[in-house]
Amino acid sequence: MLPLLPTTVVGSFPQPEWLVDRAALLSGGVPRVPKPTLWRVPEDLREEAHDDATRLVVRDMERAGVDIVSDGEVRRESYFAWLAPALTGLDVTKPGTAIARTGRPTPVPRAVGPITRPKPVLARHTRFLRGETDHPIKITVPGPFTLTALTHNEYYPDAPSLALAYAAVVNEELRDLKAAGADFVQLDEPYLQAWPDRAREYGVAAIDRALEGIDGPTVVHLCFGYAHTVRDKPSGYSYLPELERCRATHVSIEAAQPRLDCAILRSLSSKTIVLGVLDLGDASIETPETVAGRIRAALAHVPPDRLVPAPDCGMKYLPRERAVGKLEALAAGARIVRAELATGARLRPL
Numbered sequence: 001m002l003p004l005l006p007t008t009v010v011g012s013f014p015q016p017e018w019l020v021d022r023a024a025l026l027s028g029g030v031p032r033v034p035k036p037t038l039w040r041v042p043e044d045l046r047e048e049a050h051d052d053a054t055r056l057v058v059r060d061m062e063r064a065g066v067d068i069v070s071d072g073e074v075r076r077e078s079y080f081a082w083l084a085p086a087l088t089g090l091d092v093t094k095p096g097t098a099i100a101r102t103g104r105p106t107p108v109p110r111a112v113g114p115i116t117r118p119k120p121v122l123a124r125h126t127r128f129l130r131g132e133t134d135h136p137i138k139i140t141v142p143g144p145f146t147l148t149a150l151t152h153n154e155y156y157p158d159a160p161s162l163a164l165a166y167a168a169v170v171n172e173e174l175r176d177l178k179a180a181g182a183d184f185v186q187l188d189e190p191y192l193q194a195w196p197d198r199a200r201e202y203g204v205a206a207i208d209r210a211l212e213g214i215d216g217p218t219v220v221h222l223c224f225g226y227a228h229t230v231r232d233k234p235s236g237y238s239y240l241p242e243l244e245r246c247r248a249t250h251v252s253i254e255a256a257q258p259r260l261d262c263a264i265l266r267s268l269s270s271k272t273i274v275l276g277v278l279d280l281g282d283a284s285i286e287t288p289e290t291v292a293g294r295i296r297a298a299l300a301h302v303p304p305d306r307l308v309p310a311p312d313c314g315m316k317y318l319p320r321e322r323a324v325g326k327l328e329a330l331a332a333g334a335r336i337v338r339a340e341l342a343t344g345a346r347l348r349p350l
Helices: 022-027 043-064 123-132 144-149 159-179 196-210 241-245 262-267 288-299 320-343
Strands: 088-099 105-116 138-142 184-188 218-222 250-253 272-278 307-311
Touching: 043 123, 043 320, 105 159, 123 138, 123 159, 138 159, 144 159, 144 196, 159 184, 159 196, 184 250, 196 241, 241 262, 262 272, 262 288, 272 288, 272 320, 288 307, 288 320, 307 320
Parallel strands: 138 184, 184 218, 218 250, 250 272, 272 307
Antiparallel strands: 088 105
């Protein structure tokens, strides 16, 4: 059972210093192909190390008061790069090039044949997480639109065809994640915002194929990029109301750092909103009252049973102490507003 205004994380959480080379992580861009040099632990010990790191992340989230937890993506070099090596039809050893939304060329997988998934990828990790916590758990997977945006296509006739091929394998993976115990599954789709014209062409179709037949809460997350790499963010989304017609039950967006006008949430009248109320670009830790004020601002446009407070985006680039402190503020701010709603007190926005 979840409380009103349940809190969650978007996806990533800081990896322990003994697990990754943080200086290399912070100095490089988001990996789109495998980058094993980030790991401090030898490959033959890495799975055990990943299990131990997952235990630490779960304890941090539970102690902070987060209601819906994840494994913090601590097993991943990035939210994106882990999937391609598990699929056929992709070459990650001789990568191609795509233009990242920052405008820089970046190495990406090459599509050189039919994309298939020979076996489940995250099912074992999901079962492990399920055994570590009594909380509801969420597992995140890169979405088909973003996978397409960050692939050098040398095989499929066009981008929509590539997106639907990705959607089919993502759908298979999501089915296995649900069977392994995931309560929430999430598609990470930051490039919907970056490429809105292409998103309007085939974004919803790809998302719907990926979520076909998936029961329970399903989330689509879109954002402007990690605060570590994107400092100045627009105050509005170029692609958001269009998601009202997709299969996902939840839409996850950042709102704190970009100072989003929450009136746009009215356009998602059937969706539960996972709302970013922690500014990850701010080195200070929000007070619970600041978080509560951001929640109240959203409640002017969304009923409380359709609102899930969260950080803006993944937290992997933050120092661990800061990430924990911000999650504690998140949980405390949600408790403040829950108490106000329970007593019928008038909500006071910022």
